[in-house]
Amino acid sequence: MKRRQAMGHTSTDTLSAPQRRRAEGATWVGPLRHYDILKEAAIATVVVAVLTVALAFLFSSPDTPPVTIEAWARAQPVGFSQIVLTELEGTSASATYGPPYNHATGDTQYLGPLSIEKVLGVHYPINPAESFVIQPLSALPPTDALSHALARYRSASASERARWEHAYAQALATHKVPSRWPGAGPVPVLETSLLSMARSGALDAQLVAHASFYTTNYTKPILFLGDSWKAQRAKSYWGKVVTAEHLKSHQWGVMNETGSWPGQPWLWLYTMWYQVPPMTTSINGDLYVVAIMAVLTIGLLMLPFIPGLRDIPRKVPLHRLIWRQYYRDGGHTSGATR
């Protein structure tokens, strides 16, 4: 700048804001250089294609198989049965979640007095006791014991069911899944039947069988698996995989990938807010993060119109490095013929 002023040159910084805006939008009549846009695009495509093939050849891509309910039930029969019991009791994360799955309030998030999910209501009705336990068991080939247990459970009062479930919780505390237990009513039969069903792989299929033949919705089995993570955390079958792969929320897991592959590093800012109080502990943490990111996104979008922020590039001289050739020549690039 000093050099240009010493040379008697002017610049757009001497103009008023409207004049500068008009000038910077006007047709460039300064020096030009030859350019071939199609050649540039072709070279770029070849370079990116070669880079892509090289990276794919060198590093391949991750494909960790999904966790199945079958594998979970085989590896942790007691842990599985404990979660089934919470589904029957209505104390699981899914059962207490709230909209859009049910009318509970356990995970309902508020921004001030407003809960958007509460306003929008239930969209995918899920009653975990019915959806994850009773309905799948009803689809099994009927046996006398199971039919009797289902009928007895369905006709029981809420308090009677609660007594049975409380009794069976003590049974599971022995680290076994007994088929009989004093005071547990039909619950042992329901539990052991569902465990057998899960270990055979039939429960995986049954939880996605929302339609008669085709299926594309995995909400139920994922919520069921997720209940184990919510209740048993790193001790759960799913949790062990998640923790080992560094995918938990406080591990900045949103941007991570299994193995050593890069994941979604462009989500770093979104992920970062989960590490900052009060989002680390608040039940409303997700909504706070979404709200912060919405404001920041609007800010990025509207940057050209925000005084102060839009002036940062003018004040930080990084642009002088980008256009150093132009500035070095007092506004002309080297070799200019004017």
Added chain:
Amino acid sequence: MTGEANLASAVINLNHPDHYFHWGFVLISEANLVVVAIMLALFVAAIALPFMRPRPATGHALAAPAASADQEPPPDGDSEPPGTWTGALRRIGLRYLPPSKLLPDAQPAYVASWVYVFGVLTVAALGIVVATGLVLAVEGPAWWHTSDIGHFVNSLHLWSVELFMGFMAVHLWAKFWMAAWRGNRSLTWMSGVVAFLLAVVEAFTGYLSQTNFDSQWIAFESKDAFNGSGIGALIDPMNFGQALMLHIALLPLALVLVVALHVLMVRMRGVVPPIDSRPEDLGEGVPSARYTDGASPAREEVPSR
């Protein structure tokens, strides 16, 4: 629910066994016969009915192009009679985006930094992403789990996405430090930001569509943000079918359109001049441009800004 049920029900009930006509080897249902008959009737009507009376062609001088000082219209570029939508669109296109701007063979000399390359690299990477995605789409979402070739195509898709997002981030940073929204280029900046946001969502739905452990975990962990913000009432990340359709149809279409719009805006508005440029370089005082390598431009107008 009642309203939805009314929409789904029919005024005329066709949910019953149809009548079939059988002539020789031809067997056709009554419904199909009605459709064919309507098509034939349309064909006959289109041929037989008299067409609209033509408008006078006065002034429609296809053979007499109007020369323009600042653009190079094709021979019939400015000769459409007033009132046609096609002619209006062509005139607007030629006015704001003449061929010399759309496909330039010159750039302002200040476009002399490697950082400028990341825009075209981003577009090139997007092309590779779409191409590899098309192969995966043809073979179906489970193919790459069981086929070595499929896994390699998936790897190509993954790495082209990483390159695409990386190039776009560098491009975004560069454009911020250039304050590239200057000189009535706000919409160019904003379309670029929208493209970035669409790309983030597109990549996210891609992770949901992998049908592996990643998909399971990401769907489960993300549902709380979806639900809490109300988006969950519309989009369920655990609904694989919905995520896949968004990933391979709606979002790529939107992304490609916005990127195309962004590129056209760059071509139309030109590359932003350096901060504190000389006013005379910006059209104030110097009548014509010169090439820095000594060659003269092929025409007096500036081919690209």
